[in-house]
Amino acid sequence: MVGPGPLPPLQTSPAGLEPWVGNGWSVEVLFSEAGLSTTILVHRHSDGGWLLLDCGPGVTRDLIDRQVWLPSLLGVVLTHGHADHMGGLFALLSLLRLSGRRPPLPLFYPTDCREVDATVQLVRSVYGGSLPFVIEEHVLDPGARCTIGGITIDAIAALHRGTRVAEDGRTTEGVRLNALSLSLRHGGQKVVYGGDSAPHDGLRAIVAGADLALLEATFPTAVPHAFEVHSTLPEAHALAATAKDSRLIHRIERPRPW
Numbered sequence: 575m576v577g578p579g580p581l582p583p584l585q586t587s588p589a590g591l592e593p594w595v596g597n598g599w600s601v602e603v604l605f606s607e608a609g610l611s612t613t614i615l616v617h618r619h620s621d622g623g624w625l626l627l628d629c630g631p632g633v634t635r636d637l638i639d640r641q642v643w644l645p646s647l648l649g650v651v652l653t654h655g656h657a658d659h660m661g662g663l664f665a666l667l668s669l670l671r672l673s674g675r676r677p678p679l680p681l682f683y684p685t686d687c688r689e690v691d692a693t694v695q696l697v698r699s700v701y702g703g704s705l706p707f708v709i710e711e712h713v714l715d716p717g718a719r720c721t722i723g724g725i726t727i728d729a730i731a732a733l734h735r736g737t738r739v740a741e742d743g744r745t746t747e748g749v750r751l752n753a754l755s756l757s758l759r760h761g762g763q764k765v766v767y768g769g770d771s772a773p774h775d776g777l778r779a780i781v782a783g784a785d786l787a788l789l790e791a792t793f794p795t796a797v798p799h800a801f802e803v804h805s806t807l808p809e810a811h812a813l814a815a816t817a818k819d820s821r822l823i824h825r826i827e828r829p830r831p832w
């Protein structure tokens with residue numbers, strides 16, 4: 575039945591991506607594939623309040639497929655401006671408008687995130703006065719903390735470089751981004767979402783002993799010319815072994831047609 579409150583149990587989920595159920599909260603990977611989309615749902619059991627960690631393309635389809643009650647959205651946290659992590663923001667804000675949302679929507683993201691700035695400006699420009707809710711933009715930079723619906727979120731710096739396309743068409747690593755890894759606390763438990771990050775000591779420190787670690791494992795093996803961009807599957811496995819439970823996400827599941 576669609577309505578506010580707890581989500582019904584999932585009948586099926588991809589192998590290795592089963593929902594994590596904690597003390598009074600749950601975490602589900604709604605979708606995650608490198609370069610395409612990553613969206614994480616964090617769900618509070620007491621009243622069905624939920625928040626999103628990143629909102630990649632397809633987020634609205636994924637939320638409706640899961641029959642998540644839209645009015646109970648508490649806030650959105652974005653780790654960085656790459657399209658596969660925030661490319662669904664325009665569609666999400668548009669769907670919230672369509673649903674008649676009234677409460678302000680807290681939106682947390684790091685500085686220098688031009689993609690998100692531009693998307694919010696686009697929504698305001700297109701919908702103007704017909705947007706029935708306020709988009710509350712909050713800076714969340716490494717070292718900062720925010721609280722959404724009783725869930726405390728600490729941000730640390732991720733080790734993530736952008737991509738450059740060289741004149742010969744090859745891609746190589748670009749500048750380091752102001753990207754985030756997130757550590758969430760609720761009900762005496764800790765959940766870590768690494769975002770996009772190569773392994774580094776800061777990430778190792780917050781993953782160690784976590785009740786759940788969501789870790790990207792983009793590359794099957796090390797990739798030349800992709801230094802400090804992503805983790806490899808063996809690196810992600812090694813990191814995950816230090817947490818109590820884990821999901822390896824943001825992998826390349828299908829061949830790329832180019």
Ligand SMILES: [Zn+2]
Pocket residue numbers: 654656659734770
């Ligand atoms: Zn990225």
